Amino acid sequence: MATPQTGAGDPKRSLELLWRGYEPQQSRPGPKPRLTVDRIVEAAIAVADREGSCFGMREVSAELGVGAMTIYRYVPGKRELVDLMVDRLSKLGPDAPDLAAAGWREGLEMLSEGTWQVYLDHTWLLEINQRRPVLGPDSLEGYDFALSAFEGHDLPDREINLIVTAVMNLVTGTARQYLLGDSEDEAPESAEEDWWRAQGPYLERAVASGRYRHIARFADPGAWDITGHEAMRYAVARFLDGLAPRMEASRRKGTEFRLRFRLE
Numbered sequence: 001m002a003t004p005q006t007g008a009g010d011p012k013r014s015l016e017l018l019w020r021g022y023e024p025q026q027s028r029p030g031p032k033p034r035l036t037v038d039r040i041v042e043a044a045i046a047v048a049d050r051e052g053s054c055f056g057m058r059e060v061s062a063e064l065g066v067g068a069m070t071i072y073r074y075v076p077g078k079r080e081l082v083d084l085m086v087d088r089l090s091k092l093g094p095d096a097p098d099l100a101a102a103g104w105r106e107g108l109e110m111l112s113e114g115t116w117q118v119y120l121d122h123t124w125l126l127e128i129n130q131r132r133p134v135l136g137p138d139s140l141e142g143y144d145f146a147l148s149a150f151e152g153h154d155l156p157d158r159e160i161n162l163i164v165t166a167v168m169n170l171v172t173g174t175a176r177q178y179l180l181g182d183s184e185d186e187a188p189e190s191a192e193e194d195w196w197r198a199q200g201p202y203l204e205r206a207v208a209s210g211r212y213r214h215i216a217r218f219a220d221p222g223a224w225d226i227t228g229h230e231a232m233r234y235a236v237a238r239f240l241d242g243l244a245p246r247m248e249a250s251r252r253k254g255t256e257f258r259l260r261f262r263l264e
Helices: 011-018 037-051 057-064 078-088 104-121 123-127 137-150 157-179 192-208 228-249 255-263
Strands: none
Touching (some): 011 078, 037 057, 037 078, 078 137, 104 137, 104 157, 137 157
């Protein structure tokens, strides 16, 4: 089954739905509609959390307890619905931290941790091709939130975007490697533990042969016991280490004192 992607449907309809809250709302006489776009988006996310990105519109209808064709009165199809779902997962909660007050490094660390948690809670999001990004209100709010980590620094807009993109790529790339499950269409014949157990004898003989002398030097068996979260945090930390001189050089005068005052 093809991998869903954002921006694959009718852009006019997706944008109308994404920005519907900013349009004049017309009151209509009679009872309120049984469904809303928000309820459909929430139901679709719940279905995707269970079944992955290749869910069908019938499953969303069943989640809502309505007929198969009912949701088409609100959303044209799955392609536009995916745009709404991806945008919704960028929504900031009421407990979102103040990145500007935290400082650039802690702010970017919070950003990476928050993004990792979204992938952990909604792993199907890693299956979505986002080459055409969704530019809805929640997505823009999320990116505006990320940019607040650079408050108090004089950096070119392009460089700021490159930094945020680099952090997101580190998080997303690591999440894809560690969090994505097996494909249902091409499911492996054996469980993951059995697969690694089968490789054991071959790897032991390979190392004992002396052909892989650098690997053979690894004396700590725990060296291979790396979690996805640990790998992500290490990659982001080393990137931020390298970025630190540039960020400190770009700091506006007096910003450090104001930041310390706000934190205290």
